[in-house]
Amino acid sequence: MDRDKMLHEIMALDFALIDLNLYLDTHPTCTETIELFNNVAKKRKVMIESFEAMYGPLTAINYTNSEDMWDWVEEPWPWERKYGCKE
């Protein structure tokens, strides 16, 4: 999968997790939502791992693939136009 497509999928999964997280904060015994959260979180974990292996780190602290170069400094950064749509 190309970088931007994969990134957008991760962003969509993360958004679902953010929203479910807030819901669970005020409904902590809703087992149906907990199950949904766990499933999305597992899917996200797998996606993040393959994204980082191919395209570099999303977080500096969990990333173990840098070798000759500290990959974290690689451009572009999220606020730049080309971040979500590298041509």
Next chain:
Amino acid sequence: MWIYEKKLEFPINIKNPNPRLAKLIITQYGGPDGELAASLRYLSQRFTMPTGETKAILTDIGTEELAHLEMIGTICSQLLKGADCETLKACGYDPAYVDHGCGIYPMNASGVPFTAAYLQSKGDPETDLIENLAAEQKAKTTYEYLLHMTDDPDVIAPLRFLREREVVHFQRFGEALRIVQDLKDRKTYY
């Protein structure tokens, strides 16, 4: 603590520079109902929340507001990118330009710098949560006003997303208020 993730909460890719719009949208960065005020408000108030649920919701909404602050900074920075001096002048961006260049500075739409006077942390959970309901409502209205000011689809999509989030936060704060009030009732009965 916090860890940075190298991505936005919602994709932003604005093709047409528009400094006039940046000057308006910056109010959601450092204005009275903006994202900086929101994140500081919730992340400060959480220290006096009484239950696990309410500590969690203030921490997590406060954190999401930081992601929104980044989105607003991104929108303004992309709207300014590539605008020449003539455009900046024609758009009325020149006063902001002489103070900040094309830098992103926490201020309202009239250029007034951010102040902590925009928020309250009262030490009383019920009071704070009621303030937060109003704050979310005001932020939502500001996004609606901003949406009246543009027809650029690249700007409308993230603004709509942010407006929707205020609705969800309002809902969650209402539930948190309920939790705090139930706790108070239980304490009065026994």
